[in-house]
Amino acid sequence: xxxxxxxxxxxxxxxxxxxxxxxxAVKNGDFSMAIIPDTQYYLAxxxxxxTFDMFxxxxxxxxxxxxxxxxxxxxxxxxxxxxxxxxxxxxxxWYLAKTALYGLENPVSIPYGMAIGNHDQFPSQHAVxxxxxxxxxxxxxxxxxxxxxxxxxxxxxxxSHYDLFSAGGLDFIVLYLEYDSYNEDRTxxxxxxxxxxxxxxxxxxxxxxxxxxxxxxxKGTNTPQAxxxxxGKAVYESMKANPNVFMMLCGHVGDSGxxxxxxVYNGHTIRTFLNDYQxxxxxxxxxxxxxTFSVKKNELRVKTFSPYFKEEETDGDSQFTVPLFN
Numbered sequence: 001x002x003x004x005x006x007x008x009x010x011x012x013x014x015x016x017x018x019x020x021x022x023x024x025a026v027k028n029g030d031f032s033m034a035i036i037p038d039t040q041y042y043l044a045x046x047x048x049x050x051t052f053d054m055f056x057x058x059x060x061x062x063x064x065x066x067x068x069x070x071x072x073x074x075x076x077x078x079x080x081x082x083x084x085x086x087x088x089x090x091x092x093x094w095y096l097a098k099t100a101l102y103g104l105e106n107p108v109s110i111p112y113g114m115a116i117g118n119h120d121q122f123p124s125q126h127a128v129x130x131x132x133x134x135x136x137x138x139x140x141x142x143x144x145x146x147x148x149x150x151x152x153x154x155x156x157x158x159x160s161h162y163d164l165f166s167a168g169g170l171d172f173i174v175l176y177l178e179y180d181s182y183n184e185d186r187t188x189x190x191x192x193x194x195x196x197x198x199x200x201x202x203x204x205x206x207x208x209x210x211x212x213x214x215x216x217x218x219k220g221t222n223t224p225q226a227x228x229x230x231x232g233k234a235v236y237e238s239m240k241a242n243p244n245v246f247m248m249l250c251g252h253v254g255d256s257g258x259x260x261x262x263x264v265y266n267g268h269t270i271r272t273f274l275n276d277y278q279x280x281x282x283x284x285x286x287x288x289x290x291x292t293f294s295v296k297k298n299e300l301r302v303k304t305f306s307p308y309f310k311e312e313e314t315d316g317d318s319q320f321t322v323p324l325f326n
Contacts, residue, residue, distance in 0.1 A: 009085035020109035041283030044082035050283020061307035072167035077251030078117030078210030085122035094134040111149035117210035128184035212250035226259030254279030
């Protein structure tokens with residue numbers, strides 16, 4: 001949330017491609033999604049004590065535990081970097097980001113996607129009038145096109161996009177919406193999103209956007225539920241009529257960095273989860289989450305942990321189980 005000096009953004013040059021390894025195997029039964037919260041302070045000159053090694057530890061944990069935890073998909077909550085296309089820092093921060101995240105592509109290819117946060121835009125906060133050149137150089141359409149899990153994109157870049165995967169006997173769609181707090185393009189973006197959700201109505205849908213809800217009012221507990229922010233309320237109101245949407249994920253809001261709420265519309269429940277640890281010690285303490293889906297038990301189990309420090313958080317809003325569907 002820090003301010004940036006505004007200068008001419010750096011052109012990102014040619015798209016960077018990478019040949020992924022063979023698809024990671026996903027077994028029948030329970031499966032997991034790994035969630036990477038805001039990583040900005042791990043890349044920005046060790047801001048607030050964060051280090052690149054904490055980000056690398058998250059990726060390495062996913063690599064080493066993909067088979068054990070049956071990880072079918074990985075989602076990054078946005079604010080990958082601190083300064084986006086800022087000409088002073090763009091090359092170094094995005095180089096580190098791709099160095100870490102390309103670890104999900106080799107030696108096996110683990111499906112993954114990333115939200116665009118306000119700090120990935122330059123100037124920050126601007127979805128249309130700002131640029132995302134470096135994001136699209138390393139994580140653009142050309143990078144993901146042709147991969148079996150990549151679904152497609154909105155407009156001419158990959159800032160908003162969707163992925164497709166199957167696990168636990170079900171088909172899923174993960175839909176990413178670019179951060180747009182100033183409402184520069186929400187109407188067109190949300191119209192596109194609803195078209196995609198209807199096109200894939202048979203798939204269970206997860207909506208990911210950088211900013212949706214605030215942290216829980218009472219730390220360590222999921223009651224009372226976390227409130228929507230303005231953008232989150234707009235996303236929910238636009239998407240809620242799609243009966244396949246059951247889950248929304250976000251980052252952006254630090255402090256305790258954990259929030260949860262449930263909403264019911266026309267008999268189906270949408271659960272929204274916040275995970276963002278940038279305000280914790282060490283720029284986030286390397287914390288991440290694992291969401292384990294049990295279709296058989298109709299359970300979603302949430303685990304919060306730091307691979308770098310080898311620690312787990314076990315309070316009521318860090319480790320808990322909720323119904324998976326309705």
